[in-house]
Amino acid sequence: MSTAATAALTGGFANPPVDAAHAFRATMDVMARPGEIRQLTQARPPAPLSVAAGTLILTLCDPETGLHLAGAHDTKDVRDWVAFHTGAPIVPAEAATFALGTWKALSPISRFPVGTAEYPDRSATLIVERAELGAAGATLQGPGIRETATLDLPEVAAFAANHRLYPLGLDFFFTAGSRVAALPRSTAVMEG
Amino acid sequence: MSVMDEYNFAYIDEQTKRMIRRAILKGLAVPGYQVPFASREMPMPYGWGTGGVQVSAAALTPDDRLKVIDQGADDTTNAVSIRKFFERTAGVATTEETSEATIIQTRHRIPEVELTEDQILVYQVPIPEPLRFLEPRETETRKMHSLEEYGLMHVKLYEDISRHGNIATAFAYPVMVNDRYVMDPSPIPKFDNPKMEMAAVQLFGAGREQRIYAVPPWTKVVSLDFEDYPFDPSKADHPCDLCGAEDSYLDEVILDDAGNRMFVCSDTDYCRSRREAGHEGRLAAETMA
Ligand SMILES: [Zn+2]
Numbered sequence: 001m002s003t004a005a006t007a008a009l010t011g012g013f014a015n016p017p018v019d020a021a022h023a024f025r026a027t028m029d030v031m032a033r034p035g036e037i038r039q040l041t042q043a044r045p046p047a048p049l050s051v052a053a054g055t056l057i058l059t060l061c062d063p064e065t066g067l068h069l070a071g072a073h074d075t076k077d078v079r080d081w082v083a084f085h086t087g088a089p090i091v092p093a094e095a096a097t098f099a100l101g102t103w104k105a106l107s108p109i110s111r112f113p114v115g116t117a118e119y120p121d122r123s124a125t126l127i128v129e130r131a132e133l134g135a136a137g138a139t140l141q142g143p144g145i146r147e148t149a150t151l152d153l154p155e156v157a158a159f160a161a162n163h164r165l166y167p168l169g170l171d172f173f174f175t176a177g178s179r180v181a182a183l184p185r186s187t188a189v190m191e192g
Numbered sequence: 193m194s195v196m197d198e199y200n201f202a203y204i205d206e207q208t209k210r211m212i213r214r215a216i217l218k219g220l221a222v223p224g225y226q227v228p229f230a231s232r233e234m235p236m237p238y239g240w241g242t243g244g245v246q247v248s249a250a251a252l253t254p255d256d257r258l259k260v261i262d263q264g265a266d267d268t269t270n271a272v273s274i275r276k277f278f279e280r281t282a283g284v285a286t287t288e289e290t291s292e293a294t295i296i297q298t299r300h301r302i303p304e305v306e307l308t309e310d311q312i313l314v315y316q317v318p319i320p321e322p323l324r325f326l327e328p329r330e331t332e333t334r335k336m337h338s339l340e341e342y343g344l345m346h347v348k349l350y351e352d353i354s355r356h357g358n359i360a361t362a363f364a365y366p367v368m369v370n371d372r373y374v375m376d377p378s379p380i381p382k383f384d385n386p387k388m389e390m391a392a393v394q395l396f397g398a399g400r401e402q403r404i405y406a407v408p409p410w411t412k413v414v415s416l417d418f419e420d421y422p423f424d425p426s427k428a429d430h431p432c433d434l435c436g437a438e439d440s441y442l443d444e445v446i447l448d449d450a451g452n453r454m455f456v457c458s459d460t461d462y463c464r465s466r467r468e469a470g471h472e473g474r475l476a477a478e479t480m481a
Contacts, residue, residue, distance in 0.1 A: 017201035021253040024213050028251065031220045032393045032408040033309075060217075062210050117338035121218035121227045143223045143370050144408035167372055171221045184221035186370060186408075 008080035011044030013058055023059040030182040031171070035140045035149030037133060041178045046077040052175035053100060053127050058085055060098065060125075066091030067098045068112075071105025073129070100127045103154035114168040123185075125171045128154065133176035142187040150192055151181055159189040202249035202282040208232055212250035212404065216395060219406035224369025225337070226320050226403040234399070236277070240270055241299055242399030244316030245277070248297050251312060251395065252278065257285045259293035264301040264441070264458035271299075288461050300363075302384040304440045304462040307392035309409060315378045317398040320405065322366045322376040342374050345416065353421050362426070368414045369407060377413075383425045383441045388413040430455045435466035436473040 013019035019042040026038040045054025061067055067088040069078060074090075082088055093099060093111035106126055115123035130152075137152035138159070151174075153159060162169045162185055169185030183189070202209070208230075215229040234242040252258070260275045262268040266288040274297060275286045287293050290303040297314045307313060323333040326344045336342070345366060352360045359365075365382035369375045377385060378396060388394065394407040407413060417423035431438045433454040440462055442455040454475050457463035467476065 016206060018254060020206065020209070021201060022255075024209075025251065025253055028213075028216060028220070028393070031217050032406075060210060060214055062207055064207075064211065065214070118334045119228075120222050120225060121215070123218075125217070143411035144220070146410045167222045167225060171217070186221060186223060 007046055007077060008084045011046065011054065011081065012085045013042055020059050023055050026180065027056065027059060027173075027182075030173070030180055031144075031184055033144045033149075034142065034183050034187045035135065035145065035151040035181060037135060037179050037181045039178050040175075040180045046075075046081050048072055048075075048129070049078060049081075049100070050129055050175045051178045052180040053129055053173075054081075055178075056127055056173055056175065056180065057082060057088070057098070057100070061086040061088040063087040063089065065097040066095050067100065068093050068096035068124075070099060070101025073101045073105065096124045098125050098127065100129070102129050107158070109158060109162070109170060112170055114162075114165055114170060117168070120167040120169075123168065123170055125173065127173045127175060130154070130174050130176040133174055133179045133181055136192070138192050139190045140183070140187050141190070142184075144184075145187070151183065153183070153189065156189055156191050159183060159187075163188055200281070201254075202252050202278065203235070204232060204246065204249045208246075209250045212246055215404040216247065216250060216406060219395070219404050220393070220408050222373075223407050223411045224367075224373030224375040224405060226405045229402055229404050231399045231402040236273065238400045239318070241274060241297070241316035241397075243397030243401075243403070244297050244299070244314050244399075245274060245397070246399060247395050247397035247404060248278065248295060248314045249282070251314065252282050252284055252295060254283050256282075256294045257287050257292055259287050259290060259296045259461075260298075261296065261301060261303070261459075261461075262299045264303075264443075265460045267460070289465070290459075290461050300379050300381075301441070301458060302380055302387045304437075304457070304459045306387075307390050309391040311392040313390075313392050313394045315380075315394065315396045317376070317378045317396045317403070318400075319364075320376055320396065320398040320401050320403040322364075322374050337373060340372070342368075345374060346418075349416060350418065353418070358424070359417070359421065365423075366416050368416060370411050374416070375405065375407075381441055382415065382423075383427060385413070385415045385423070386425055428455060431473060432457045432463060432466075433473040433475040435463045435471045435476070437463070437466055437471070 040052040040055035043054035112124035134152040140149040172183040215227040260271040262271040363379040415423040
């Protein structure tokens, strides 16, 4: 077996039911509280995936969910790892349930499904890989936030435009190393 | 038996939990919107909170401390069996103390003690669709939600007023969530409605109707009302006869054939902890005896 093929078999959850349960709680926490940053440490994905992005994929993806790999994240190593651990089909942006890449590679985000008036849940969730993830930045307001929160976003305009589609729209995770934060479509975003 | 050796942590297989988890995330992203999910057969009958059980199973970790209440009580058959189910299948600790719990699964009440940001409240929901009694067809209610067509709901509430002089709906009183979706808060007393703007995450599971919905912390939740008939959570005009609480939701208990009654907190943990702290109601001495 080649080294690459062997690599695909490693880096999954050591104890899938328990690791997934812990990872989901952190995932749910950040989606319920936009701007909050938590740790996701359970996966060891191949480069260039962050530990947090790899953990999200193992927690949420399976054969039912099309995954779009954008830009430098679309490598054979990543495809093999995703296929072995989740069975998620790799799909174009227009068919994505999840999408993974840097902000630049994922843009323009208008390519992704935003749901329908009767089924706004049929929309994509984007996992945006960042070099760093900090609390300082744009001002956030909406469900899950008592007054206001702040989060370092790659830009403001695209997220403000996404919020205007509410209740349609995309939902976002931001990942850097083992750190994760989220921005659902319900959050109003303003320049910090 | 070691619980951790079992493949199906919390009874449900991993793929099903992933599907439920994805539905919970979309529910949190669109507060009050009912996300369809493929409900599984659970080893308990519908009406026993299979929707809530599936949501709890997807949210639990082995580190959790679970509380289960049924109409405010921890000791009903239903609450006890759900608690045992998760002790056995997920190895979680359980508690009856609201403040000690990390996840609380509930049927028909919100605890009296204010919940914190470290807690999750999971509601068992029998009928998730607030418009169902106006329109039986799912295709139509879904269209009404998509168009924010909530006029009929207001007409129904207003008819209550013209008929009874007030809004007669006392349970499952509809709320507007985040200024967008009308939501059924499950059959909690309307007394509990104002508590829904809380620090904890609220998740709702309807097993038979296969719907999950959610309310993130501090989301705006407004009970529907009218300018001339503002929402009234209608607290009974008595203190608790056991603990003297004046701020809790009370159950009426018939004491004898002569029609003597007492009023006691529906939240049994709240009532007990108040009595343990020395608070006494009108009949405290008699019931101690
Ligand atoms: Zn009491």
